[in-house]
Amino acid sequence: MDNIQINMPDDVKKIISILAENGFEAYAVGGCVRDSLLGRNPDDWDVTTNALPHQIKKIFMRTVDTGIKHGTVTVLFGNGAYEVTTYRIDGKYTDNRHPDDVTFTASLEEDLKRRDFTINAMAYNDENGLIDIFGARDDLLKKKIRCVGEAKERFLEDALRMMRAVRFAAQLGFDIDKDTYNAISLLSKNITNVSAERICSELKKLLLSENPQMIRLLYESGITAHILPEFDIMMNTAQNNPHHIYSVGEHTIESLRFVKADVVLRFAMLLHDVGKPDTKKTDDKGMDHFCGHPMRGEKMANNIMHRLKFDNITRKAVCRLVRWHDDRPPLSEVSIRKAIFKIGVEAYPDLFAIKRADMLAQSTKWRAEKEAYIDEYEAIYNRIIKRGDCLSIKELKINGTDIINLGETQGRHIGDILSRILEHVITKPEDNNREILLDMARKFVNVYNKNK
Numbered sequence: 001m002d003n004i005q006i007n008m009p010d011d012v013k014k015i016i017s018i019l020a021e022n023g024f025e026a027y028a029v030g031g032c033v034r035d036s037l038l039g040r041n042p043d044d045w046d047v048t049t050n051a052l053p054h055q056i057k058k059i060f061m062r063t064v065d066t067g068i069k070h071g072t073v074t075v076l077f078g079n080g081a082y083e084v085t086t087y088r089i090d091g092k093y094t095d096n097r098h099p100d101d102v103t104f105t106a107s108l109e110e111d112l113k114r115r116d117f118t119i120n121a122m123a124y125n126d127e128n129g130l131i132d133i134f135g136a137r138d139d140l141l142k143k144k145i146r147c148v149g150e151a152k153e154r155f156l157e158d159a160l161r162m163m164r165a166v167r168f169a170a171q172l173g174f175d176i177d178k179d180t181y182n183a184i185s186l187l188s189k190n191i192t193n194v195s196a197e198r199i200c201s202e203l204k205k206l207l208l209s210e211n212p213q214m215i216r217l218l219y220e221s222g223i224t225a226h227i228l229p230e231f232d233i234m235m236n237t238a239q240n241n242p243h244h245i246y247s248v249g250e251h252t253i254e255s256l257r258f259v260k261a262d263v264v265l266r267f268a269m270l271l272h273d274v275g276k277p278d279t280k281k282t283d284d285k286g287m288d289h290f291c292g293h294p295m296r297g298e299k300m301a302n303n304i305m306h307r308l309k310f311d312n313i314t315r316k317a318v319c320r321l322v323r324w325h326d327d328r329p330p331l332s333e334v335s336i337r338k339a340i341f342k343i344g345v346e347a348y349p350d351l352f353a354i355k356r357a358d359m360l361a362q363s364t365k366w367r368a369e370k371e372a373y374i375d376e377y378e379a380i381y382n383r384i385i386k387r388g389d390c391l392s393i394k395e396l397k398i399n400g401t402d403i404i405n406l407g408e409t410q411g412r413h414i415g416d417i418l419s420r421i422l423e424h425v426i427t428k429p430e431d432n433n434r435e436i437l438l439d440m441a442r443k444f445v446n447v448y449n450k451n452k
Helices: 010-021 031-037 053-059 108-113 136-142 151-157 160-172 178-193 196-207 212-220 229-235 248-256 263-271 293-307 312-324 333-343 350-360 367-387 400-405 411-427 434-450
Strands: 026-029 046-049 063-067 072-077 080-086 088-090 102-104 123-125 129-131
Touching: 010 026, 010 046, 010 053, 010 072, 010 080, 026 031, 031 123, 031 136, 053 063, 053 072, 053 080, 063 080, 088 108, 151 160, 151 178, 160 178, 160 196, 160 212, 196 212, 196 263, 212 229, 212 248, 229 248, 248 263, 248 350, 263 293, 263 312, 263 350, 293 312, 312 350, 333 367, 333 411, 350 367, 400 411, 400 434, 411 434
Parallel strands: 046 080
Antiparallel strands: 026 046, 026 123, 063 072, 072 080, 088 102, 123 129
C-alpha cells in the first residue's frame, strides 16, 4: 500500500466507486498505472475487481461480453469503453500462449501474480493508494524490465512475453533484467508457438518506439532466428566497400534511427538491404558488391511481409521503397519526371526519407556529394509537383473516349496510344494541351488503321 496519488479519469473513478458501493473491490491496473507513474498519458484504463462477470453486468447498464470466458466485461460508461476484469488465476499454458482455463479469485495479490512484468503488476484506487507487491516502483526508478516471479515460468506460460519485454524496453528506454533476459535467450525458440499476427504487432510496436535500434536485442537473444531469419543473415554479412563501415545488419539498425516513427518508413528501412546477402560478390581486390540487391530485396520483403500477415497497403508501399531506394536518376526535370512515372508518385516523398537514412548510416566518405544529390533530386521533384506536370495517363488532357471518337475501336490500341502520348508529355509537359494531344492521337490512329 502506498499514499501516492494518481490522477484517474472521472469515468474510471466512477466505475471503481460504483463497484465499491455495491460491496466490491476495484482498482485501476496494469499499463495505465505504470504510465501514470512515469508521467505519461495512458492510452487505455483497465479495471480489475473481485466482482464476478455476471455481477459486473448486473451493476452496469451498458456492457459488452468482450472476454467473458476469461472474466473481462467491457463497460460502456460516459463517452468511453473500459475493460473490467475479475481477479483470476490462470491455469496451465499448454500452448505457450493461452491459459487452458482460468479460475476466478477474491484475491488481488493472486491476480497480480499472474501478470508478466513487475511494472505491469501494480494496482491503484484513491482509497487504498498504490498496491505494489513486487517492487515495481523500484524497477521504474532503475529503468528495468523484470518478470513477476520466475522469468522462465512467465515465458513458458506465454512466449509472446519475450517480445513484449524487448518492446517495453524500447518504448520506455529501459534495460532488461539479467535473469529475465537469460530466460528469453534460453526459451527463444518457443516464439514459434505464437501467431504471425501477434508477432507482427509486437514488431511494429518495437520499431515504432523511440528506440527502434533495440531490435538488436531480438537478434542477440535468438528471437529473430525464428521470426526473421533473414535479419540474422544480414547481421553476419560484411560489407567490405568504401561506402560502408558496418555489416548489412548493423547498417540497417543504424538507419532505423534516421526515419520518423512511421510503419512504412521503419519497415522499409528494416528491409531495404535484405537482398544484399543473396547478391553479394567479392572482386579480386577483396571489395564487396551487391548488384541487383534492390530487386532481390523487393521479392524477399514481399515474402517476409506476407509471412508476417501484413496488410496489403503497407506491404506494397514498403516493397516499392525497397525496390527503388538505390535508384539514382540523372538530375534533370525530364529524368526526374520519368523516375516519378516509373516508380510511382505514391512513393514520394517517403523515398527521399529512405535515401537520407540510408546515406546517414553509411561511411562519411562522399556524404556531402550524396546529400547534395538527394537535395537536388527533391528540389526538382517539388518543382514538378508544384507546377502540376502530367505524370500519369489520367492527367492527360484527353482520354480513351477521345481516341474512340477519332475512329480507333480496339481496346489494346487505345491503351498503347495513350501510353505513347504520355511518354511524349513526360518529356515535354507543355504539350499537355487538348488540341495538341488530339492531333497526336489522330496520327497514331491513322497509323494503326493503315496496318489493319
